[in-house]
Amino acid sequence: MSSASRLTSRRAFFTGLRGLPDNTPDKQQSNTIRxxxxxxFDESCTACGDCAPACPENIIHIGQDGRPEIDFDKGECTFCGACSDACNEPVFNRTGDTPWQLELSVSNKCFAENGVYCRSCGDVCPEGAIRIIPQLxxxxxxxxxxxxxTGCGACIGTCPVTAISIRPATEIPHG
Ligand code: SF4
Ligand code: SF4
Ligand code: SF4
Structure with a gap:
C-alpha cells in the first residue's frame, strides 16, 4: 500500500482507540461512509446505484437516501477501484492523497481491555496498524x-464483540 493511500498523515502516532464517542442514532447520518x-459525492452522486454491484467484496449497499454506503460488517475494502470505475459521474478522484479520512473507536466491550485474551483485530490488520499493549x-x-x-475496515467485522467502529474523521487538535 503506497503512502498515498494512508488514512491520514496528520494524526498523532499511535492514537488510543478509546476516547472517541460511540455511534449513536442521532449521529448515524454523519457517520455514513461513502x-x-x-x-x-454530495454534489455529483445521482443515486444510480451502479457502484454497489461492482464491488467484489460486497461491502457497498444502498442506504435510506438511495445512495451507496460502505458496510464494513460485510468485509473489507481492498481499494480495487471497481466502484469508481463503474461510476459515470464526476464523483471520484483517485489521484488524491487518501481514499478517505476515517477514524476508529473502540467501545468498552473490548475483550482485551476487560482482561479477556483477544488479539483478533491486531491479527487481521494487514498494515500492522493495531498494537495491543499489556496492562496491569x-x-x-x-x-x-x-x-x-488505511481505513480498510478489516478489523471491524472480525471483532467478536463488535467493539470497533469506524466513521468519517473529524478534526482532531494536533500540535
Ligand atoms: S475500492 Fe473498496 S468499496 Fe470500491 S469496489 Fe473495491 S473493495 Fe469495493
Ligand atoms: S455509481 Fe456514482 S453516481 Fe451512481 S450511486 Fe455510485 S457513486 Fe453515485
Ligand atoms: S484492519 Fe483496521 S486498523 Fe488495520 S488498516 Fe484496516 S481499518 Fe486500519
Missing amino acids: PPWAVK GGRARVLVDNDTC
Whole structure:
C-alpha cells in the first residue's frame, strides 16, 4: 500500500482507540461512509446505484437516501477501484492523497481491555496498524497507528464483540 493511500498523515502516532464517542442514532447520518475516493459525492452522486454491484467484496449497499454506503460488517475494502470505475459521474478522484479520512473507536466491550485474551483485530490488520499493549491486572490497551491505518475496515467485522467502529474523521487538535 503506497503512502498515498494512508488514512491520514496528520494524526498523532499511535492514537488510543478509546476516547472517541460511540455511534449513536442521532449521529448515524454523519457517520455514513461513502465509497473510497468519492470526493465530490454530495454534489455529483445521482443515486444510480451502479457502484454497489461492482464491488467484489460486497461491502457497498444502498442506504435510506438511495445512495451507496460502505458496510464494513460485510468485509473489507481492498481499494480495487471497481466502484469508481463503474461510476459515470464526476464523483471520484483517485489521484488524491487518501481514499478517505476515517477514524476508529473502540467501545468498552473490548475483550482485551476487560482482561479477556483477544488479539483478533491486531491479527487481521494487514498494515500492522493495531498494537495491543499489556496492562496491569491482565488487561490490555488497544492502540492504532493512524498514520499506518488505511481505513480498510478489516478489523471491524472480525471483532467478536463488535467493539470497533469506524466513521468519517473529524478534526482532531494536533500540535
Ligand atoms: S475500492 Fe473495491 S473493495 Fe473498496 S468499496 Fe470500491 S469496489 Fe469495493
Ligand atoms: S455509481 Fe456514482 S453516481 Fe451512481 S450511486 Fe455510485 S457513486 Fe453515485
Ligand atoms: S484492519 Fe483496521 S486498523 Fe488495520 S488498516 Fe484496516 S481499518 Fe486500519
